[in-house]
Amino acid sequence: MGGRRASIARLLIVLWTLVILAFLYLPMISVVLASFTKKRYFSFPITAWDTVWYEKALESLSVRNIIATSLSVAVMVTAFSVVLGFCSALAFARYDWKGRKQFQKMILLPIFFPQAVLGLALLLWFTNIGIVTSWKTAVFAHMVWIVPIVTLIMSIQVYSFDPALEEAAFDLGASRRQVLKEITLPILAPGIVSGAIFAFLLSWGNFPLSLFSTGADQTVPEWLYAKMVMGYTPLVPTLGSLTMGGAAVVVVLVLIGFQIRRMRQR
């Protein structure tokens, strides 16, 4: 592979990657920038830098309500998805059984499915059964999409799990419960935690499913969208920035946690 041409190509690729990475984070930086204005409308460059809208966000009752709604939904979704996802990850990657390949493909279907259509279909479903939509039905709706994703994430870990470890523990005298507690769960813990984080964040940030399944309740993304389209206030980028900040904190904490765990095992 010719020397000089190869290194020019290499340089170009690296530059292009950096450009695209900047491209990926540009809108998020824009949102953060827009939250620091004093004015009620948005214009750039920002002439009056202020954090006043952050205070307003944290005081506003309606903001607190939507955060509470989003939180309730996300926590419930996480709890249920982790349990269901764990079971199906075991079925997906650990046990060998007739029908497994079909099961794997079936699990993936909701991920590929247009979320808006799924949301609407669930709305029809709820209406026909006679269930009134609220944040509780949103939990159900989110799970349809999130359980498969959590399954996939946990399966990555489960694939590399050596079943001989459980057999060895059993052979050494452990009861089934002890095997689960001492061996299976600790080893699979990173996958479980990753799945939980994904479930929480994906539920928190979900828009299409929430839009149709929350009924009278409103989640943060729904509120943001409503304000984006009509009635812009700097609360939008503010709340957006707070959300991004929160997500970033969670991810960083988890990554640090994994690093510590790995260092302890050295």
Next chain:
Amino acid sequence: MAEAMAGPTSPPWHAKAGAWLRQPGVLAALPTTLFLSIGFAGPLVIVLVYSFMPPRTFSMFQAPTLVNFVSVVTDSYYISFFWSLGLSTVTVVLLLLVCYPIAYGMAKLFGRWANLVTVLVALPLLISENIRLFGWVLFLLKNGILDGSLQALFGLTIPSLVYSVPAIVLGLTYVYLPFMLFPLVIGLSMVPQSLKEAAADLGATRLQIFREVEMPLAMPGILIGAMLTFILTLGSLAESKILGGQAVVMIADDIESAFTYAQNWPKGAVLSVLLIVFSGVLVFFLFRRIDLDRIIGRR
């Protein structure tokens, strides 16, 4: 549990079914399977039923009719579908061009940095697409970040770039970039360097190596990335609503209108069926080509 050494007759079907059910894999799969039948299969069936109901009605229990399907053609329901197809195709092509060099870098050049790039590309997915798309609105708006900066620095001004078709393409490309990048990376990492070196050793030019060795071996990854992004962009909603305004109606938008403003559930249902069937066929072909055990289990 010693089975009797009985004659050659095989056990009755319910005994076989019982034995199958008792496998740990099946028991583990049961909760999610039940959940998805109620939460996924159920709603789909309802949508299908509604597509056969008379227009502008709300009950499922009427005599079926094919009127809605005919309307797809006669009442130009298909326009939004074709817009979606067009926009998705453009997006996929764009994403292939944008992501291929990066995927190449990640698979071959970046070494340990590739993991960092992976994390950086994946992180935005955890933020609501609303917020991210809105950032683009803020960027592209008149007196927004781009326009404002240009005014302040160069005294130039540009018209509002939002609420247009290119803005939608930008939004789609932006949101679904990871879904093209990651399959491409996996596909390219399946092309061993040794094969390319052997081809070069046998006299092939750079272009020939690309055509004869790289592309065919990376093709599964390319196909998966292309199909994945195509399917996802086809059914997208937020991009066209937030960045496109009223410029163009994509099929998901049309479906939503049918179910809400237009109060025409059967129309919404038939459009949904159209979208689902089309995507379904693509998904079917996609699934035939992938073996999840090999892709995920490889790690």
Next chain:
Amino acid sequence: MSGVASGPILQLRQIVKKFGDFTAVAGVDLDIYEGEFFTLVGPSGSGKTTMIRMLVGMERPTSGDIYLHGQRINEVPANKRPTCMVFQSLALFPHKSVGENIEFPLKIAGVDPAKRRLRVEELLTLLRLPLSAYGKAVQQCSGGEQQRVALARALAFDPEILFFDEPLSALDFRLRKTLEKELKDIHRETGKTFVFITHSLEEAMVMSDRIGIMKEGRIVQVGSPGEIYNEPSNKFVAQFMGEVNTLEVETADAATVRNLADGRTYRVDRNLDGFERGFLIIRPEVVKIGELARGLANRIEGTLFNDYSLGSRIQYQVRVEGDGVPWLVERLQDEPFEAEPGASVVIGWRPEDGILVRD
């Protein structure tokens, strides 16, 4: 030889294991004696892994009975049996340190931490591991160290029978040889019953008191290493060790057999009563070449074809007219012999060195 007089600790009667239509074990009867080192040898697919899994309790036999100290244990689950297995992959818990791995069975049994620590240190010493290894991560241990940790963990359980599922197969030659001897030492020091499975008869010979050869789900011969080597009961066992010269023969008269391929006759050193047809097996190392063959009762003329150096021995291939397959002959490095390929040579062996089997 230990323990034969103590009586069988483990008895297998008519063990059969089927997986759907596939029969992995096709009817096995076996006694294993207390305190002995017993090895099951067989090629891949012969059923030996399935056998051992049934004895440990990971699988249930489709039919047949397993008795431990005379008690039937078919229904007893693995965690209640006084047996323990060292897995092929070793199955060391990656999230626990060396010490935590070894003490695991004690922790499960509710032994208090102080006593556990003491016992682990005893075992570390027994297994020739440094006490400092206690807190080491298992991923950081070498292959040999990991083997020892796995063994220590199994011994911590203090089982009556220790099972080994081909633990040495993936190791390089030197490490394997070292560990073979160490296993033998530990067997002697602990006095426990060891049941080992491997596909290498050579490995089994080094360590075992008795060997069982498995083929296609059945045991074809059980005996001491000497018996297996010198008195194989059939062609399969005889050929299992490596390359041998095999002739299909029939009885010619009271003390000779005739090679069906070329009609030559050879003297044998056993009673041919009742033996009509079968195989005469002559190991390469008992066939002498050139000067060394002088005076031996069975001699043939042939053409030297090839020679191979096997380290301390040299192997020759000799073509003999009428025989399709070349004869394999070996001599030691320092035994005298000179010849070029293509030269005429004489090879021979003593009647008592030939092995006769029926099938």
